[in-house]
Amino acid sequence: MSSHNEHKSMTLTLIVWRQKNATAQGKFDTYTAKGITEHHSFLEMLDVVNEDLIKGGKEPIMFDHDCREGICGMCSQVVNGVPHGGQERTTVCQLHMRKFKDGDTIYIEPWRARAFPIVRDLIVDRTALDTIIQAGGFTSCHTGGIPDGNAILISKPDADYAMDAAECIGCGACAAACPNSAAMLFTSAKVAQLAALPQGKPEASVRVKKMLDAHKECGFGNCSNHYECQAACPKGINVKFIAKLNREYLKAQFA
Amino acid sequence: MILDGKCPTGPIEKTWDKHRFDLKLVNPANKRKYNIIVVGTGLAGGAAAASLGELGYNVQAFCYQDTPRRAHSIAAQGGINAAKAYPNDGDSVYRLFYDTIKGGDFRAREADVWRLAQVSNNIIDQCVAQGVPFARDYAGYLDNRSFGGAQVSRTFFARGQTGQQLLLGAYSALSRQIAAGTVKMYNRREMLDLVVVDGVAKGITCRNLITGELESYAADAVCLCTGGYVNVFYLSTNAMGCSVTANWKAYKKGAYFANPCYTQIHPTCIPQAGDYQSKLTLMSESLRNDGRCWVPKNKADLAKHPDEIPEEARDYYLERKYPSFGNLAPRDIASRAAKEQCDDGRGVGPGGRGVYLDFSTAIKRVGADTIKERYGNLFEMYEKITDENGYKRPMRMYPAPHYSMGGLWVDYNLQSNIPGLFVLGEANFSVHGANRLGASALMQGLADGYFVIPYTIGGYLAGIKPGTVTTADPEFKKSTDDVKAYSRKLLSINGKKTVSEFMRELGGLMWENCGMARTEKSLKDNLKKIPALKEEFWKNVKVSGTGGELNQDLENAGRTADFLEFGELMCRDALHRKESCGGHFREEYQDQGEAQRDDVNFCYVGAWEFKGEKAEPELHKEPLKFDNVHLAVRSYK
Numbered sequence: 001m002s003s004h005n006e007h008k009s010m011t012l013t014l015i016v017w018r019q020k021n022a023t024a025q026g027k028f029d030t031y032t033a034k035g036i037t038e039h040h041s042f043l044e045m046l047d048v049v050n051e052d053l054i055k056g057g058k059e060p061i062m063f064d065h066d067c068r069e070g071i072c073g074m075c076s077q078v079v080n081g082v083p084h085g086g087q088e089r090t091t092v093c094q095l096h097m098r099k100f101k102d103g104d105t106i107y108i109e110p111w112r113a114r115a116f117p118i119v120r121d122l123i124v125d126r127t128a129l130d131t132i133i134q135a136g137g138f139t140s141c142h143t144g145g146i147p148d149g150n151a152i153l154i155s156k157p158d159a160d161y162a163m164d165a166a167e168c169i170g171c172g173a174c175a176a177a178c179p180n181s182a183a184m185l186f187t188s189a190k191v192a193q194l195a196a197l198p199q200g201k202p203e204a205s206v207r208v209k210k211m212l213d214a215h216k217e218c219g220f221g222n223c224s225n226h227y228e229c230q231a232a233c234p235k236g237i238n239v240k241f242i243a244k245l246n247r248e249y250l251k252a253q254f255a
Numbered sequence: 256m257i258l259d260g261k262c263p264t265g266p267i268e269k270t271w272d273k274h275r276f277d278l279k280l281v282n283p284a285n286k287r288k289y290n291i292i293v294v295g296t297g298l299a300g301g302a303a304a305a306s307l308g309e310l311g312y313n314v315q316a317f318c319y320q321d322t323p324r325r326a327h328s329i330a331a332q333g334g335i336n337a338a339k340a341y342p343n344d345g346d347s348v349y350r351l352f353y354d355t356i357k358g359g360d361f362r363a364r365e366a367d368v369w370r371l372a373q374v375s376n377n378i379i380d381q382c383v384a385q386g387v388p389f390a391r392d393y394a395g396y397l398d399n400r401s402f403g404g405a406q407v408s409r410t411f412f413a414r415g416q417t418g419q420q421l422l423l424g425a426y427s428a429l430s431r432q433i434a435a436g437t438v439k440m441y442n443r444r445e446m447l448d449l450v451v452v453d454g455v456a457k458g459i460t461c462r463n464l465i466t467g468e469l470e471s472y473a474a475d476a477v478c479l480c481t482g483g484y485v486n487v488f489y490l491s492t493n494a495m496g497c498s499v500t501a502n503w504k505a506y507k508k509g510a511y512f513a514n515p516c517y518t519q520i521h522p523t524c525i526p527q528a529g530d531y532q533s534k535l536t537l538m539s540e541s542l543r544n545d546g547r548c549w550v551p552k553n554k555a556d557l558a559k560h561p562d563e564i565p566e567e568a569r570d571y572y573l574e575r576k577y578p579s580f581g582n583l584a585p586r587d588i589a590s591r592a593a594k595e596q597c598d599d600g601r602g603v604g605p606g607g608r609g610v611y612l613d614f615s616t617a618i619k620r621v622g623a624d625t626i627k628e629r630y631g632n633l634f635e636m637y638e639k640i641t642d643e644n645g646y647k648r649p650m651r652m653y654p655a656p657h658y659s660m661g662g663l664w665v666d667y668n669l670q671s672n673i674p675g676l677f678v679l680g681e682a683n684f685s686v687h688g689a690n691r692l693g694a695s696a697l698m699q700g701l702a703d704g705y706f707v708i709p710y711t712i713g714g715y716l717a718g719i720k721p722g723t724v725t726t727a728d729p730e731f732k733k734s735t736d737d738v739k740a741y742s743r744k745l746l747s748i749n750g751k752k753t754v755s756e757f758m759r760e761l762g763g764l765m766w767e768n769c770g771m772a773r774t775e776k777s778l779k780d781n782l783k784k785i786p787a788l789k790e791e792f793w794k795n796v797k798v799s800g801t802g803g804e805l806n807q808d809l810e811n812a813g814r815t816a817d818f819l820e821f822g823e824l825m826c827r828d829a830l831h832r833k834e835s836c837g838g839h840f841r842e843e844y845q846d847q848g849e850a851q852r853d854d855v856n857f858c859y860v861g862a863w864e865f866k867g868e869k870a871e872p873e874l875h876k877e878p879l880k881f882d883n884v885h886l887a888v889r890s891y892k
Contacts, residue, residue, distance in 0.1 A: 021804070038642075039528035047755070048531055054753050054799050054808060062807055064321060066494040068534040070636065071419055072325040087639075094639045119465060120805045127442065130322050134434040138427035141384040143306040143705050149383040150341065153395030162388040163413060166420060170324055194386050 010036045010102040014049065016061055017109045019118050022125075026118065028107075031061075038098035042085060043068060043075065045097055046108075061108075063122040070094040070234060073169030076176070077122050078109040083173035083232040091171065091234040111172055113181035115219040126172050128218035129186060135214035136207035137190040139199050152198050165193035167235040174229035174237075180221030185229035187215050188245035189237050195248050205255035208248040258511075258862055258877035261666045262366035267352075267883050271370040274667070275710050279717035286311035288721040290474040291712065292459055293317070294446045294501055297326030298418075298697060299680025300480030301425035302704025308429075308437035310709055315472055316429070317444045317461060319496055324426040327482060327494040328700060331418025332539035332633065334400060334410035335382075335697040337375040342399050346407040348372045355695060356884040358404045358585055359660070359688020360837035360852060362514070362860075365883055366667060367685045374706040375698050379411055381705055385424035389413050403540050404585035404692040404891075415539055415632045421697055425704070444470070445810065446501045447741075448734045449477065449508045449676065456676035457724040460734045462742075464810065467803040469735045471726040475719060476675045476712055479505060480704070483659035483681040485518055487818045487825065488770065489762020491656040492524055492537040498814035499821045502663050502682055510671045511862035511875060513684035514661035515821070516829035519691055519838050520771050521657035522548075522589035525640050525650075526609050530759065535655040536640055538612070538633055540693040543582040545617035545626060546650070548573050548593070550601040550610050557603060561611055561649050572596055572610075580891040587690040587838045587850075588891060590654035594771050595848060597653075604651045611649035618646065654771060658696060660687040660838065661828075664862040664877075668711035669703060672862075675719075677712060679703040684860065689837025742802045745812045750795030754812045757792050761785065761815070761822055769826050774842045778830040782823065789819040824863060824872060831874065832857055854886050 012033040019026030033049050040048070043065050050060035066074040070091040077092045079085035085095045100106065108122065116124040154162075166189070174185035191208050194200030200207070223242055230239045263270040263277075281289065289312050293304040296318040304316040318326065340346040351372040356363060379397070383389065389411050390398040399408040413420035432438040441461070448460035450471070458473040484499035485491045506512045523538045549569045551557055556564045572592055577584045584592070593610045596602060603609045618626055623646055627634070634645045641651070662684040669677045669685070680700040687695065764784055768777035792815070800806040834857045835841045835850035844851045860877040 037529065040531065041640075044531050051753055051755060054797060057799070059799055060808055062805060066320060066325055066496050067327060067330050068495060069330055069536045070639075071330050071416065072320070072327070072494060074320060074325050089635070090639060094636070096639065096642075098642060123805070126321055130324075130430065130433075130440075133427065134430045138431045139384060139386050140431060141381075141428075143302075143309055143381065143428070143709065144377070146377070146380040146384045149339070149379045149389070150396050152383065154391050155395050156391050156393050159388050159391040159395075162386070163390075163420075166388050166413070166423065167416065169419070170322070193388065197386050197388070199384055199386050 008037065010097065010100065012036060012100065012103070013105040015105065015107045018061070018121055021120055022117055036097050038096065040097045041068070041093060042079070042095040042097065043093050061122065062120045065093055068093045071169060073171040076111050076124060076171055076173070078111065078176060080107050083111065083176040084234050089234055089236045111176035113175045113220070115175065115181065115183065116172060128220065129170050129172060129183065131218055132183065132187055132211055132214045133190065136203070136210035139194060140203060141199070154197060158196050162193045162196045165189045165196070165237065165241050168237050169235055171234065173232045173234060175220060177228040177232035178221065179226055179228065180224060182221045182223050183215060184223040184242050184245070185233060185237055185239065187211050188241040191248055192241040192244040195244065204248060205252035208245065208252050212249060256875045258664065258860070258875050259666070260364055260877055261668065262364060263667065267365060267369045270366050271373055278710055278714035281713050281717045283311055287313060289313065289716050290315065290722070292472055292474040292477045293480060294459065294478065295326065295480035295482060295682070296323030296429065297328035297480060297482060297680060298422055298425055298700030299704045300478070301326065301422065301429050302701050303478055303480060303679055303708045304438050305425060305428035305432050306705050306709045307712070308432035308435070311437070314432070314438040315441065315474065316438055317441045317446060319443065319445045319464065321442055323429055323440060323442070324423060326422060327497055328697065329419045329422045330494065331697055332415045332537070333402060333541040334412035334417045334694040335378065335421060336402070336409050336694040337379045337411060337698070338372055338409060339376055339379060341397060342408045344407045346409050350407065351375060351409065353884050354405050355686065355692060356688070357889055358690055358692035360690050360850065360889050361688065361854070361858070361881060361886055362517070362836055362879065363686050363688030364879065365881060370707065371686050371699060371702050374702045377706055378698060378701045382421055382424050385427060387413060387420045387424045400541055401544055401583060402693040403543065403583045403589070410694045412541070415541070415630060418697055421701065425701070446481070447504060447738045447813065449505045450730050450734045451508050451673060452724050452728055452730045455674045457728070458726065458731060460731070460738050465805050467801070467806060469738055471731040471735060473724055473726045473728070473731065475716060475721050476677060478677045478679055478708065479663065479682050480679045481682045483662070484821060485656035485659050487762070487822050488656040488765045489533050489758050490527060490535055490766060491533070492521060492535050495534060498817065500814050500817045503817040503821055505663060505671070505676060507865050508673065509865065510673050510676060511664035511864050512661070512824060513664035513860050513862040514828065515825040515863070516832060516839050517660035517689045517837060518656060519586055519658040519660060520590045520654045522586055522593055522654050523612060523652040524655035525637065526604055526653040533762070536636065537655065537657060538637060538650065538652065540586065542612060542630055542633060545629065546612040546614050547571055547582055547616055548589070548610050548612055550596045550603060554600055557601070557607070570596070570601070577891045584891050585690060585692060590771060591840060591848070593652070593654055609651040609653050612652045613649035614645065658691055660684065660689060660691055664860065668714060669708060670711070670715060675715065677708060679708060689839055742809065742813070745796070745798050745809065745816065746802060748794065748796050748798070750797050752795050753797055754808060754815050757788065757796060758815045758818065760788060761819055764788070765822050765825070769829055772840050772842050773829050775830065778826045781826040782830070785819065785823045785826065792816065792819055827872070828861055828863065832861065858886070
């Protein structure tokens with residue numbers, strides 16, 4: 001391996017939100033991350049810090065994570081004020097330390113939104129997103145008794161459009177980034193995916209109304225076109241789907 | 256004991272239809288009287304919970320994540336097989352059945368595999384109806400791609416995120432049932448014990464991961480859909496939370512563990528960057544449709560930039576060794592071939608543990624834009640992790656543990672030897688034999704969940720009275736007390752080594768001695784070292800925090816403790832199987848690098864029974880019969 005790829009060790013200062021449980025008062029604590037290389041992912045860097053904390057008899061920093069390849073949507077950290085850390089189309093588990101410099105100070109916080117109560121440290125409760133899907137983010141098809149998959153033709157542009165929307169991983173970064181704490185990008189992605197497909201059309205009106213009602217009841221705010229959601233979205237979900245949602249909602253008023 | 260899989264007999268084409276008719280039914284008004292527990296909400300669990308709820312049963316579903324949509328099925332990239340034969344290229348249910356039996360190196364049950372192939376077509380229809388945006392061609396028809404181990408194009412896909420889209424389809428069906436009140440969902444719960452009353456599975460004990468409280472749930476049947484165990488290698492492509500724990504607890508309550516030594520090492524994963532890293536990222540097998548695997552012919556070229564190595568100095572080893580399948584050789588074969596090149600000192604990258612996956616030929620043929628459309632997200636992911644551009648420089652790949660073909664033993668009805676305990680998806684052992692072909696894990700998970708368990712569980716429930724056991728039964732209290740004592744013990748050791756240090760050490764032993772190649776010596780070595788490591792763990796592990804709160808260190812400690820026991824069983828199974836088949840490669844049994852099966856002595860499922868902490872487990876055998884696909888040397892040449 002050439003010398004420029006050799007692991008250069010970094011030392012970083014982390015300022016991390018610590019909160020014992022949902023009702024306790026939270027605060028920032030400062031930690032030092034040592035021996036970090038450019039090849040560490042952000043969460044692997046936290047693993048290293050946690051190993052040190054455990055060895056020193058201290059409580060490790062709790063954070064949600066699972067697949068570590070940017071698809072499960074479990075990881076959820078605000079890094080230096082930006083959900084997922086600001087690298088375009090990247091979850092925090094895929095953010096690598098080569099984006100930081102030796103000596104940097106990094107602020108790490110949980111998602112902040114009224115609908116996402118803090119559970120502990122960097123972990124929040126995102127069941128509100130499930131509630132929105134349960135309100136109507138599905139087609140009411142039964143298991144079995146379905147015609148052949150090719151019985152319904154779907155044009156490639158429609159299939160691609162639906163897929164663009166369907167890429168949402170349900171992490172909630174859109175709501176965390178939104179000044180109104182709206183999960184409108186999340187909601188619109190599901191509404192748009194299903195509204196674009198023939199299978200989803202029969203329930204399109206009911207779906208958009210029910211999902212928006214649930215969105216409101218969960219305590220999310222409204223969309224006022226800041227587009228912070230799109231900037232923070234690790235899957236690059238486009239705000240055009242919010243426009244689609246608005247159109248579907250308007251249509252539903254006359255349905 | 257000789258085990259009986261209770262497979263239907265007669266012409267294979269009629270087995271599932273006949274069996275479905277023979278199964279008893281529960282009438283619609285009675286279904287609501289039965290409670291069913293489903294643990295895990297991946298493709299198998301999500302599909303099962305949704306389908307059973309829709310049928311009218313009372314379902315309680317559990318997952319350790321914060322929502323059922325995150326199970327690791329979501330990470331499957333490449334696709335899902337079905338025998339639709341849309342491309343008119345010679346596919347059929349029979350061919351999918353044949354390929355799967357052969358791909359599994361003749362170590363799976365014919366009847367189970369037939370059923371899988373038969374219902375594969377229903378799965379595609381089901382997913383389309385749910386709004387899964389499968390790739391379409393310009394005429395609006397479903398598109399297909401080819402995958403390893405098959406000479407037809409039968410793989411359906413949604414870009415490089417097929418698992419995600421299928422799981423979200425199952426999740427949406429599940430969400431609909433949760434809203435309808437037929438499924439009660441319990442997030443952030445980890446199953447820590449199976450409750451067995453008078454020899455019958457009647458419930459589970461869970462830890463509420465937020466509060467730390469132990470909770471009891473009773474039901475008339477329990478379905479484990481809890482995935483695979485390859486995190487035993489520490490290095491793996493599985494999610495961090497994947498564990499053997501649920502299956503292991505069931506094993507210790509009497510469920511047989513079948514073929515634990517059959518593990519799949521996926522050939523194309525991004526090599527490890529440092530020992531702090533356990534999670535390896537897989538690059539879809541679909542890449543081998545257009546990517547060519549090679550290493551330099553000459554060791555002198557290893558230090559060179561790949562562009563400086565001329566065509567004639569490159570060894571396209573898969574094309575050389577397996578001309579008819581080439582780069583689409585099955586996973587076990589492709590992984591071993593990669594290891595062979597690296598062992599020969601011709602591996603590239605750090606430590607010589609890598610082979611090139613080169614797209615330059617395909618880019619010349621179809622253009623970079625087409626390659627980007629096919630695999631754009633994978634190239635992006637590769638660049639995020641390695642900081643290298645796969646369009647301009649060949650990717651570096653190395654095999655990594657990915658999937659477990661072994662799992663809890665089940666009969667044709669997916670019921671384990673414990674009545675009332677059903678096991679679905681990767682958690683069971685049933686259809687992949689000793690090697691799984693690409694794009695068939697998604698197929699199995701959804702087949703089990705949507706189209707098998709809704710029938711077979713009815714056959715069981717129709718024969719029992721509902722609600723005979725509640726959580727007031729003393730077995731529930733006993734189970735909770737046992738789990739509590741176990742956690743207390745973990746927390747009280749307060750030693751010097753962290754949980755991760757033990758897991759790294761165990762993983763190292765498993766990868767070195769029970770990984771891609773195994774020998775009698777390496778396995779015997781592990782059977783000494785793993786018990787010693789386990790003993791040290793219980794004296795010297797340091798677990799922080801308490802049991803009465805959210806405590807990820809305690810969660811990991813429990814999972815590691817189970818892996819330490821399971822690793823031993825896996826080595827024991829690998830040692831007893833004196834043959835090579837599929838993913839199980841014993842160096843002593845080979846023919847110039849190809850696996851050498853021993854059908855005279857090992858044509859059976861090996862299922863292990865727990866006999867107590869101090870006793871050795873007992874092996875039970877289920878002989879495998881091949882009436883349709885004749886036993887033959889598996890060749891991809």
